[in-house]
Amino acid sequence: MTEQEFEQLKQNTYDDLEHRVGRVVREHFGEQAMDSVKDTLLGMTQEQFDRWKSADARLLPYLVDAIWKGLDPITEEGQRIAYLHRRWITLGGLLPYDVKNHRKLAELTAEEGRFMARYENEVPGCAAFMRDCIKAYTKSLWFAQW
Secondary structure (H helix, E strand, O other), X not given: OOHHHHHHXXXXXXXXXXHHHHHHHHHHHOHHHHHHHHHHHHOOOHHHHHHHHHHHHHHHHHXXXXXXXXXXXXXXXXXXXXXXXXXXXXXXXXXXXXXXXXXXXXXXXXXOHHHHHHHHOOOOOHHHHHHHHHHHHHHHHHHHOO
């Protein structure tokens, strides 16, 4: 892929995020949240972009498998799902991580149609399971701080 094609891929990826969830992200997390996503995403190297996309690509199969197996969100698999989601929302670790915002996003995942659709299109129940995985993950991080 040429540098120009890569730059266009990043722009298209951002435009898609903006179209799908930009308004909701601004409403719940502030204008600066989408600005940070834009700046970070458009500034990524090919290697960073590939790592970020890899976290996203690995997330859904783990999520679907956990639903089919009837796993509990507090299992190692559930926590792996939450961690991969963390890697995805922080653009592969390039943005700062905030436990409180991750929990808020978990709630939106199970309540807000645009967030929910991403997971529910795979298998019904995925959005609620994702929320519960993230809640357990962030709770363990919160306790680890004390």
